[in-house]
Amino acid sequence: MKYKSWKQQEGQMTFKIISDSSCDLDKETLKNLDVEVIRIKGTDEKGQDLSEDLTNKEIYKRMREGAFFKTSQITYYDYLKKFEKFAEEGKDIIALTLSSGLSGTYQNACMAKKEIEEKYDIRVEVVDSLAASVGFGQITYFAGLAAKNGATYDEVLDFAKFLVEKxxxxxxxxxxxxxxxxxxxxxxxxxxxxxxxxxxxxxxxxxxxxxxxxxxxxxxxxxxxxxxxxxxxxxxxxxxxxxxxxxxxxxxxxxxxxxxxxxxxxxxxxxxxxxxxxxxxxxxxxxxxxxxxxxxxxxxxxxx
CATH class of the missing domain: 3.30.1180.10 (Hypothetical Protein Tm841; Chain: A;domain 3)
Incomplete structure (x- = not known):
């Protein structure tokens, strides 16, 4: 059985762009674009989780002092929770992921998409950015700006695919x-x-x-x-x-x-x-x- 939110029933469907923290856009830019971000978690050489409040400059300082860090991919469950949040609001989703050539996050997002679409009457598209950091940021920024300025779901999706290719x-x-x-x-x-x-x-x-x-x-x-x-x-x-x-x-x-x-x-x-x-x-x-x-x-x- 598929569930519909009250927004869907009243024909007020909207959509949400979801990216992740490896796109390297700052918080203010992401907020202005209304792009949701899933954080990629990191650990230090002792296996301790890095705080969400740890700034980039603090990371660089510690690296210059000899520290090394590791990152973990966004899990299927992480995507499922985030997708479900917006599915319950009746929003379609465009999920932009870190390159599948560098991480398994794209595959995890695809698994979550399948489960969400079986449960909710919404559309979820997962776009493999084939990019990282500044390239991923470029794709996220342009797609988010187009959505903010009135592009439709399909227009943003087509634009995202163009950006991935170019x-x-x-x-x-x-x-x-x-x-x-x-x-x-x-x-x-x-x-x-x-x-x-x-x-x-x-x-x-x-x-x-x-x-x-x-x-x-x-x-x-x-x-x-x-x-x-x-x-x-x-x-x-x-x-x-x-x-x-x-x-x-x-x-x-x-x-x-x-x-x-x-x-x-x-x-x-x-x-x-x-x-x-x-x-x-x-x-x-x-x-x-x-x-x-x-x-x-x-x-x-x-x-x-």
Missing amino acids: TKHIFTVYDLKYLYEGGRISKAKAKISSVLNILPILEVDGEGKIYVSEVVRGKNKSYKKMMDMIEERTTSDGSDMVFPVYADDEKVIDPLIKKLEERGHNKFLPLEIGQTIAAHVGPDIFGLAYLSENIPEEFKKYLD
């Missing part, structure tokens, strides 16, 4: 010990990179997995290399917002923004990388998310 990430880290600890590179590579000041340029592939696409020597060369790679990968005219990302040193993205401005970009939403991704790549990071082509007018009209 979102690109590019970033570098200049302390590779966290990638080594996470098993992404060997100890020898981490040591050689440190001694020779070699930085990896990382991107996210079509399966939502992080890979090393280029290497450069020195931070200054990384800025130019990133810009050259972006120009090769996009046909955008620069009119859409770009999302730079940094950790505890916001100034590290200034040269990147300057180079983007020189090439016609003028809209930026810098994001501070959150503890979910920082736990795996460390606090020494900068980069950005961008779109490989301009947002079509059918969606752009909802972004002003």
Whole structure:
């Protein structure tokens, strides 16, 4: 038997966008967009749960003092509880998840979707972002803004799918010990990179997995290399917002923004990388998310 809320019975159906904390949008932005977020939990090296009140800067400080952290995926039950909350209000749901190439959260959300749709007369769509951190933030931000400005459920869903297909990430880290600890590179590579000041340029592939696409020597060369790679990968005219990302040193993205401005970009939403991704790549990071082509007018009209 499927249950209907009083809102559904009166024909007042609305919908809710649900994301998770790895999108790295700040609380104020998420509140303004009316996007619900499920928190990804973390633990320290002693297995103690990290407090919800622990700030990103406190995380970075502890990491620089030698601490390592682990994160756990959002469970099926976590999604079920969150979906049920809005199902009881009669709201359809669009759930945006962290990349299935990095986490099992997408599969867990799909299992919860099946149970909710069997019980409630609502629609639930789960969208695998194939993204993380700033790329996931870009998708969440644009989808949330479109919904806030009057886009229908199907329009937001179509827009989200466009964003997943066109979102690109590019970033570098200049302390590779966290990638080594996470098993992404060997100890020898981490040591050689440190001694020779070699930085990896990382991107996210079509399966939502992080890979090393280029290497450069020195931070200054990384800025130019990133810009050259972006120009090769996009046909955008620069009119859409770009999302730079940094950790505890916001100034590290200034040269990147300057180079983007020189090439016609003028809209930026810098994001501070959150503890979910920082736990795996460390606090020494900068980069950005961008779109490989301009947002079509059918969606752009909802972004002003």
